[in-house]
Amino acid sequence: MRGRNLKFKIKNLQSASGYTLLELIITLTVLAILIMGTIPLAQNSVKRQKEVRLRETLRDIRNAIDEFKRDTLGSCPQGALRSGNPAGGGQTFGSGSIPADPRSRVVIDDCTIFDSENLDRYPPTLETLVEGVKVRARGVSGALESNGAFDGKNATELSEEKEIIKVYLREMPVDPMTGESDWQLRSSYQTGDAESWDDINVFDVRSSSEEEALNGEKYSDW
Secondary structure, eight states: OHHHHHHHHHHHHHHHTOOOHHHHHHHHHHHHHHHHHHHHHHHHHHHHHHHHHHHHHHHHHHHHHHHHHHHHTTSOOTTOSSOSOTTSSEEEETTEEEEOOTTOOEEEOOGGGOOTTOTTOOOSSHHHHHHOEEEEEOSSSSOOOTTSTTTTOOHHHHHHSOOEEEOSOSSOOOOTTTSSSOOEEEOTTSOTTOSSOOSSOOOEEEOOOOOBOTTSOBGGGO
């Protein structure tokens, strides 16, 4: 009877002593494997979020460039320091006419920002889109839609008021992949594989990062 009680006490002591060293090693190994497996997933998730922000930023900048270009139609004839007919619907050259894009409700009225090399009238710098440019109302009569800033005003009335500045970007965009505003710029006179910007105008922007995206492409090719 005493022997049975002694064996029972020994088993209770062994069970109360906790895990053995081998069991602890196995448990820690399994935990380490699980943790190491989740790290790449977390890193890819962060990288994917940056890629989404990069695509959105590139789209915003390119849309701003295109909008600026639309607002130049009908202004700044070659050699002019100021648009001859800022309220006109299009710029006439010889016997032809370039109609204004219906999405453009204003025309750029400061031709001093364009030099003789920038014949395409794209923004001269990326900062121009942030700082804004002087504009006037577009349209033959000078009247715009009822939901605009120029409601009920014609071109003559606008010319007598304070100058109006249109901003195309709220702030200088930052490349999510580099954390800087170090974009690769390309003018309308350069090919896509140009290594450096020619300082003529800003036709397109790309990321300066040489890293590869999750799909295997380079960010600089987006």
